[in-house]
Amino acid sequence: MKLKSLFVGLGLLASVSAAQAEEPFKVGFVYVGPVGDLGWSYEHDRGRQELDSYFGDKVKTTYVENVPEGADAERVITQLAKAGNDLIFTTSFGFMNPTLKVAKRFPKVTFEHATGYKRSKNLGTYVLRTYEGRYVSGVTAGLMTKTNTIGYIGSFPIPEVIRDIDATFMAAKSVNPNVKMKIVWVNSWYDPGKETDAANALIDQGVDVLMQHTDSPAPLIAAEKRGIRAIGQASDQSKFAPNAHIFSVRDDWAPYYIKTTKSVMDGTWKPADFWGGFDEDMLSLASINPNLPAAVRAKIDETYTAIKSGEFKPFTGPIKDNKGNIVVAEGHTLTDQELAQVNWYVEGITDEVPR
Structure with a gap:
């Protein structure tokens, strides 16, 4: 019986370990407007959706929309970090200082801030031209x-x-x-x-x-x-x-979101200041x-x-x-x-x- 119990225990441990190994990489997004604004936040969320499609069940994304710039942003970013997100994208200029504050408190989480200029060991920046x-x-x-x-x-x-x-x-x-x-x-x-x-x-x-x-x-x-x-x-x-309508200048964040998520997952990510435009096909x-x-x-x-x-x-x-x-x-x-x-x-x- 003891031997049987040992095997059952080992089996349960193996099951738990396998489940843990299969847990998806979590990515959070913070938007200043509604995803239905049909402009800035809408395109960021399109990029998030393409990220989901690219990685399938290997990645799980979540987002919070209509986040005011300031104290509310710091609270939302903190909640995403506490919720176990491995990578968090904050997508408005006014989120810069809140993102920096939260990044200092969660050194094991990677942060990326759009349109800002403040970086740290676990905080990078990105912007479109x-x-x-x-x-x-x-x-x-x-x-x-x-x-x-x-x-x-x-x-x-x-x-x-x-x-x-x-x-x-x-x-x-x-x-x-x-x-x-x-x-x-x-x-x-x-x-x-x-x-x-x-x-x-x-x-x-x-x-x-x-x-x-x-x-x-x-x-x-x-x-x-x-x-x-x-x-x-x-x-x-x-x-x-x-x-x-003459034309629209369209933003496409998906290439950056996919590339950055890959680099964090494989351990090659480093904080940098990325600029993308016509040449990178992120602007059209x-x-x-x-x-x-x-x-x-x-x-x-x-x-x-x-x-x-x-x-x-x-x-x-x-x-x-x-x-x-x-x-x-x-x-x-x-x-x-x-x-x-x-x-x-x-x-x-x-x-x-x-x-």
């Missing part, structure tokens, strides 16, 4: 505008948003010296009501091509109703404005409208190809700020570290950067 898409958007807006007035809806005045505004205006100016830009800040990533109001305010001021760094399709819907043109943000938003122009003039379509293709190939880099000097200072010397291209610190408007933008 959205300014590449904005540059193509600006060229297009400069060619399409009939009023010589283009509009931009900003979320928060952080470097990512400011450099995208700069890229847009430099591009528009390169093809239309008479173009002007009007900017409205909504101080929100996702608020369809505020975004609609901002779009209408800009249109009332003569804007006839509209761009945004907010996450809902509300500005496109407003553009469709008012008979102007607009460019979609983060995901393919063409269905909301079949006539107004979605649903270019066939109603565009042929010359505009040709210029879109030409600009996209030049940026993707590396032949042209938008932030190459000489560049002056709107106070007349040289901020990028002739022949110099801003490094990623310098891009992460852009806090000035380029020459020709008459507004002041909000503080």
